Amino acid sequence: MSVHKIILVFFFFCFGATTFAQSAHIKGIILDKKNQPVDNVNVSCPSKGTKSNENGFYSLEVPANQKTIVVFSHISLKKVTVAVTLNSNEDYEFNLVMNDKDEQMGEVVITVNNKKRVQGITIIEPELIRKIPGANAGVENILKSLPGVNSNNELSTQYAVRGGNYDENLVYVNEIEVYRPFLIRSGQQEGLSFTNTDLVQNVDFSAGGFQAKFGDKLSSVLDITYRKPTKFGAVAEASFLGASVAVDAVSKNGKWSEITGIRYRNNSLLVNSQETQTNYKPTFVDLQTNINFKSSDKWEWSFLGNISQNDYQYQPLTRQTNFGTIDNPMALLIYYEGQEKDKYTTYFGAVKSTYNASKNSTYKLIVSAYNTKEQEHFDILAQYRLGEVDSNFGSQNFGNVSYTRGIGSQLNHARNDLDALIVNTELKGIHNWKKNLFEWGAKFTRESIRDRVIEWEVIDSAGFSLNTPILILPKNDQPYSPYTGPLVPYNNVRATNFVNINRFSGYVQWSRKGYIGNNEIWLNAGVRSQNWEVLGDNLVSNTQFTFSPRAQFSLKPNWNKDIFFRLSGGLYHQPPFYRELRDADGVVQPTVKAQQAIHVVLSNDYSFKMWNRPFKMVSELYYKSLTDVNPFTLDNVRIRYAAANNAKAYAEGFDFRVNGEFVPGTESWFSFGYLKTEENIDNKGFISRPTDQRLKFALLFQDYMPNIPSIKLYLNLVYNTGLPGGSPSYADPYLYQNRLRDYRRADVGFSKVLIDAQNPSNKKWLQSFKELAIGLEIFNLFDNQNAITNTWVRDVYSKNQYAIPNYLTTRVFNVKVNMRF
Incomplete structure (x- = not known):
């Protein structure tokens, strides 16, 4: 520290x-x-x-x-x-x-600055979200450039915050909690984020120490508000990666308004740049609408609906990955047979009613339902060859495998199906009384999950079937003596779970502005709690309870300079969601307790002028102490839990960001983050957690040509030090603490604005456009080889396990057209 x-x-x-x-x-x-x-x-x-x-x-x-x-x-x-x-x-x-x-x-x-600034919430402009280039452009693409937020996978919209994992982040749209599909294991399968950037008005983000009114997660809160249209309008976008259209509509009397967006996404352009040659046929599409009705001066209603379908068809053909060192170059060659067919269909609907009872009291009722039907079916045979690469420049065989150290095959099979229904009912109140703000809420959640898991893996090396190491079997000493034991899969997971979870949660919090002498202060204190019960076939029901006090204190000294100091923290709990209850064998363990963490965040916010333009510098020092930790492994974006609270952990770090108008009229920022997070499993000692991303640098930059301001530049740079590389199946993670290579990525976009308010068109057919722009995007500008995980291959002769990186996308070009009507 x-x-x-x-x-x-x-x-x-x-x-x-x-x-x-x-x-x-x-x-x-x-x-x-x-x-x-x-x-x-x-x-x-x-x-x-x-x-x-x-x-x-x-x-x-x-x-x-x-x-x-x-x-x-x-x-x-x-x-x-x-x-x-x-x-x-x-x-x-x-x-x-x-x-x-x-x-x-x-x-x-x-007398006290912007409320969100006081609370330490990062505000992201929607226009910035739409313009900054990225393989998965959107809100999450911008989040990954913030300090403390890490992701080493441009194909994924998931992110980790300050040592947490992907399941530890809250996401709200119009105060309604939204969810992700359960079975997705690869960033290629994700498709579209829930948030449609064409509909967004405000984006607020907190990386820790957040208030009691936000839910029961350990890491972060992303709070998104969709806009309420004031007149008719439309926006459209088309590129090699897909297309989107959004329409605003308002009734004549102004009481009704709606905004609807439809999106289509195809990641073939990105996936085809990877080392694995495939026949890849994905279809990602969603329809989203937000309807608002103001029935009176006191009563407002809104409906948020979403239908999405991810249809993922994947047929790998071949792969060659070179690895090793200059002195000892190695290569893995794989020939595939089979295919994968996945489908994720989700339906989401929510009704929100707001009643302004008086000038000082507001009540909100929110009812939502989320249904996901997911299918993950694959049979893929991989026949591999592991060998040494000819590194002699004068050889005719240069770059090819000259000596084979191991051959074998691997057959993966899955028939996984899941149907989940999540229903929420929540009542909230907001009251102002004599400079005090009181907020409270009560919520009931019903989660019904029907899940069937059938997965097995068979590994064969040079004709010898490799048995699973978790069973005690007779020694396999072929060909010197016959093997009389059973042949079993290396991995075998079979389970059927019908589970219902009932949750009651609530919060109460108080806020007040005041003074200490001539110094302005802001206080917030609150508590939230949750009681949940896990029920299911062949399960012994289990009920648990959590209690989470939280507080924030902000101070603005009576100085000439505009500086804020904040201290926030509390006791945070994460009651287990369904995936956290399911162990490595696919069986639900209802006795898994809530993970808990003590947050302490000390931060500083300084606004100043430089070059006569506004800038802001934010620095945060944080520490988290975690107990009852549920250890997990990370494979691409798939998380597998031990379903046991058998570890403790900590996370500590420092975040820094400076943002402002480095170029007049545009916002840019530079971020730096340092993180160290370790866990102690079964008192064996502390080792790095799977999300231990030590250093992070990011730059988000906008520019334009002074003489031709209609030509604009957008640059997104990210550098992360390597994550832990994981360990082979059933291996002791304490013996495998190697790291992946550093993640380095640069995405750049160029845009030419053809029509806008300052440059209207004289041509009649173009006068319907309020804005028309065409752009060129280059993803992974410097063509860096970034890895997301390792494939572990064993040499049957030396018995060594080789960690072979699974590389992500290479340099890709994309053309994009934006239109606003």
Whole structure:
């Protein structure tokens, strides 16, 4: 921890040498009484002025630390005058409704900065999400550039946060928890993320120390809000990887609005760049809609629905992977027979009702249902040859296998089927009372899972069938003596589970703003709990209970510089989801307890001006102590749990990010993260966890040509040190602590804006476009060989196990067209 403290103190003291400007910003959206955006509103203060755009949006720079009069005027609406007092570098959102009858006057005194900033929530702009290139572009693509968030698989939308795994992250859309399919084992199979970026309005992310109102997970919260349209519009995108269309619609009286998007995805372009030659026929498609109805000034209703289908057909043909060292080059050659046919069909629907009982009280009722039907069927025979590569440059056989060290075959079979139904009912309340904010919620969840697991693997090496090491069998000493024992699969998993889980959870929390002297403070304290019961055929029912207190404290000193300090943490629990209850044999263990972690997060948030442009620097020091840990192995994106709380662990690290307008008018950032996470299984001593990603650097950069601003550049750079490489089946992980090679990736995009508000077209057939742009994307610009896992192959002669990397995609080019109507 001493290294972290030195780094943190260094950044805190560096603030003294940074310049700042005594100014602030007020921005927001201006609507009329029908909730329609108003353009060409003059917004002015004594020194500056601006106008609202066609969406009603405005942004005005005002002097800080003094009362300033801001005037809103429009040719057909009455004038509005507001007196504001903002802190230095304050970025305050002020939304206004203008009318044609009465002039309005008011005063806004800002004493505590933006609520999300106080809570330590990272805000990501939707426009940035849509523009930044990535093999799986979207919200998760941007998250992977944040410190503390790691993913070494560009084909996957899953991510790990501060030493946790993929199952430890909460995802909400419009306050509704969303889920992922259960059986996916490879990033190739995932297809589409639930979140449709064309529908997004706000994206908030917290990497730890979050409030009690968020659910029972150990690592992070991704909170997404879909927008409510104010007028008709449409957006479309097409590329070599797929296409999407989204449509906004609003009724004449403004009470109804809906936004609907449909997406299609095909990863063939990416998968065909890998070492394994395949016949690959994937189809990923989803339809999503968000409908809003305002029945009165007090009552609002909304419906969020999603239907998605992933149809994955995979027929591998051949593969050659070169590995080893310069002195001892090796190669693995594989010839395949068979195929894999997977299908994941999900249905999701949620109804949300919001009742504004009074100015100070709001109630919300949320009912949702999620159904997934999943099929994972494959029979794949792999016949392999492991040998030494001819490294003599003058040889005619250079680069080919010159000496075979081992041959064999491997037959993998699966007939896995799962049908899960998850139903939620939640009631929430929000109350303001004398500068205090009280929030509470109660939720019931019913999970019904029908699961059949049939998997087996047979390994044959040079004619000798390899028996599983977990059974005590007669010694196989062929050909010197006959083998009289049974022939059994190397791996064999068979189970059928009919499981029901009932969960009751709730939370209560309190927040308050105040002062200590002239220093502003913000306090939050809360507690959440959960009681759950596991029921099922041939299971002894088991009921458990958790209690999780959490708190946050923020301080803004009365300094000239705009600095926040935050301390947050608490006791966090993760009651086991279905996958955590299922052991390596596929059998559900109902007695698995909730994993628990103590979070302590100390952070600093500093807003400043550089080159007369806004910047922000955020640094966080964190520590997590975990008990009742359920150990797991990670193979691509498939997680297999031990279904036993037989370990303890810790995670510690430091995150740093600086973001701002490195190029005027664009947002870019640089991230750095240091992480160390280890676990102690059965008191054998601490070893690296599968997600122990020590160092992380990331750069997200936007630029444009000064003389031709319609030509834009987007750059996404990520460097992660290698993850632990795992271990062979049934092996002791304490004996296999090697690491994969470092993950290095650069994705770059170039865009030419043909039509926008500043460059309208004179051609009649193009005048229906509000925006038209064409772009070129290059994924893995430097063609780095990144690995996600190892394939373990045994040399029958030397008895050695070779870790052969499974490489990801190479350099790929993509063309994209964006349209907005």
